[in-house]
Amino acid sequence: MLDRFGRRFIAGPALERALVLVREDNLLGVYGILNYLGEHTKDVKEVDAAIAQYVEAIQEIKRRQLDAQLSVKLTQLGLLISEEICTKSLSKVLQEAQKANVFVWIDIESSVYTTPSLVIYSNLVQQYNGLGITLQAMLARTEVDLNNLLLNKGTVRLVKGAYKEKKELLVGDRGVVRENYRKLLQKLFEGGGRFAVATHDDILIQQAIALSEEYEAEPEFQLLLGVREGLQMRLAADGYRVGEYIPYGRQWFPYFRRRVREKKTNALLALKDFFMYRHERLTRL
Numbered sequence: 001m002l003d004r005f006g007r008r009f010i011a012g013p014a015l016e017r018a019l020v021l022v023r024e025d026n027l028l029g030v031y032g033i034l035n036y037l038g039e040h041t042k043d044v045k046e047v048d049a050a051i052a053q054y055v056e057a058i059q060e061i062k063r064r065q066l067d068a069q070l071s072v073k074l075t076q077l078g079l080l081i082s083e084e085i086c087t088k089s090l091s092k093v094l095q096e097a098q099k100a101n102v103f104v105w106i107d108i109e110s111s112v113y114t115t116p117s118l119v120i121y122s123n124l125v126q127q128y129n130g131l132g133i134t135l136q137a138m139l140a141r142t143e144v145d146l147n148n149l150l151l152n153k154g155t156v157r158l159v160k161g162a163y164k165e166k167k168e169l170l171v172g173d174r175g176v177v178r179e180n181y182r183k184l185l186q187k188l189f190e191g192g193g194r195f196a197v198a199t200h201d202d203i204l205i206q207q208a209i210a211l212s213e214e215y216e217a218e219p220e221f222q223l224l225l226g227v228r229e230g231l232q233m234r235l236a237a238d239g240y241r242v243g244e245y246i247p248y249g250r251q252w253f254p255y256f257r258r259r260v261r262e263k264k265t266n267a268l269l270a271l272k273d274f275f276m277y278r279h280e281r282l283t284r285l
């Protein structure tokens with residue numbers, strides 16, 4: 001079913017097809033960001049299975065000499081069981097990643113997990129410098145979180161935020177989120193370290209390019225598989241460093257639901273793909 005239904009946004013159930021997409025990306029000058037789908041597990045066996053998946057992905061990235069990174073969700077790595085188990089699980093992934101020189105991003109989930117995610121990041125980044133964390137411009141707390149991370153030279157991926165949150169936690173409506181994103185972006189440029197601009201929003205991408213000229217910095221863009229691939233190609237063709245987030249695995253539904261929440265017509269596109277058994281990305285090369 002996944003082979004056909006969610007194929008526009010999700011590589012497929014198995015690592016192999018995700019690696020094929022990374023290879024395609026690399027040929028076009030784009031790096032891949034592999035995410036093994038899964039979240040909110042309370043089962044230690046599932047946590048161990050996720051660790052094993054990431055270790056295999058790292059080994060394959062190395063063996064095939066791919067330009068690829070990983071992105072992990074902490075509730076997949078045991079955060080619902082305990083912070084300690086989650087820290088140990090992520091450490092296992094990071095040990096392997098460090099050996100293979102593969103960068104790892106922490107995805108940020110709903111705001112309930114923001115504080116523990118930041119704590120785990122701060123603890124582990126001291127040992128593993130190939131680690132970055134995502135921050136959500138939609139949340140009112142993010143400016144303070146970003147200031148703290150910048151003080152400690154953290155590596156940040158900035159997104160708008162994909163989770164449903166209580167109104168009082170938000171900076172405001174869509175326009176205000178964009179303004180806040182712009183403000184946070186400026187701080188990132190001022191900070192001078194590495195960071196990723198993870199949005200498909202033309203206005204913000206233009207602002208990031210303008211800021212990069214002002215600060216004489218190289219912006220790094222990240223986009224999601226199946227979303228605005230023309231934009232992704234244009235950015236890569238213009239010489240910017242671009243990454244594509246490539247999820248794979250069987251637990252596709254929560255991820256797919258977030259993509260539909262962002263854009264309702266994605267449900268129709270997935271249905272069309274299902275019946276036509278076609279994936280536009282395959283025509284890119």
Ligand code: FAD
Pocket residue numbers: 106107108109134136159160161162163198199200201202222223224226227228244245258259260262263266
């Ligand atoms: P929008 O205003 O939503 O969109 C801008 C433009 O892109 C519009 O034209 C819109 O039509 C188009 N577009 C946006 N989304 C879609 C879509 N799904 N399908 C088709 N067109 C679309 N969120 C988190 O909360 N935590 C994370 O850890 C996280 N990691 C991410 C990692 C990467 C690499 C990226 C790119 C996004 C990540 N997100 C994450 C999702 C992010 O928070 C937004 O929900 C998502 O990127 C859509 O917001 P936008 O900034 O693209 O702006």
